[in-house]
Amino acid sequence: MKLRTTSLALLTVALVALVALVAAGCSSDAEPAAAPATEPAKESITTEAPRTEGSVDGPTIQIEGFAFSALDPVAPGTEIVVANLDGAQHTLTADDGSFNSGGLDAGSTITITAPDVPGAYPFVCNIHPSMIGSLAVDG
Structure with a gap:
C-alpha cells in the first residue's frame, strides 16, 4: 500500500509540474515573430x-x-x-x-x-x- 501511495504522490507532482510548464509557455513575454515580408499600406x-x-x-x-x-x-x-x-x-x-x-x-x-x-x-x-x-x- 505504501508503494502505491508513493507512486500516486509522484504522479501528482509530475502532473502539477507539467501544468505549470504549459501555463508558463502560454504566458511567455517572448518577442512576436517577424512581420510578413509584405508591408501593410x-x-x-x-x-x-x-x-x-x-x-x-x-x-x-x-x-x-x-x-x-x-x-x-x-x-x-x-x-x-x-x-x-x-x-x-x-x-x-x-x-x-x-x-x-x-x-x-x-x-x-x-x-x-x-x-x-x-x-x-x-x-x-x-x-x-x-x-x-x-x-x-x-x-
Whole structure:
C-alpha cells in the first residue's frame, strides 16, 4: 500500500509540474515573430493610447481567452478597433499582409483600417498561431 501511495504522490507532482510548464509557455513575454515580408499600406494602421474599458466605439475585434471575437462584415476603409483583453501580448496579422497590428500588449488597443477591396481577409496571431479569424469586407 505504501508503494502505491508513493507512486500516486509522484504522479501528482509530475502532473502539477507539467501544468505549470504549459501555463508558463502560454504566458511567455517572448518577442512576436517577424512581420510578413509584405508591408501593410501606410494608412492601414494607426496606433492609439490604451483606452479604458467601455470607451471603445465602432466595430471592434476583441482578443480574450486566446481567441478573436467575431465581427460582422464591414465596408472598405472602415476603422476597426482591436482590443487585447488578455493578459498576454498578441498580434492580429492578415495572411496577405494587408494589415498587421504588430505586438499588442495586454490591455491595449490599436486601430486598423479594413482593406479597400471587398473580400475575406483571414488573419492570425503570430505569437499564438492557433488563434485565427477572418475579416469580411463587403462592397
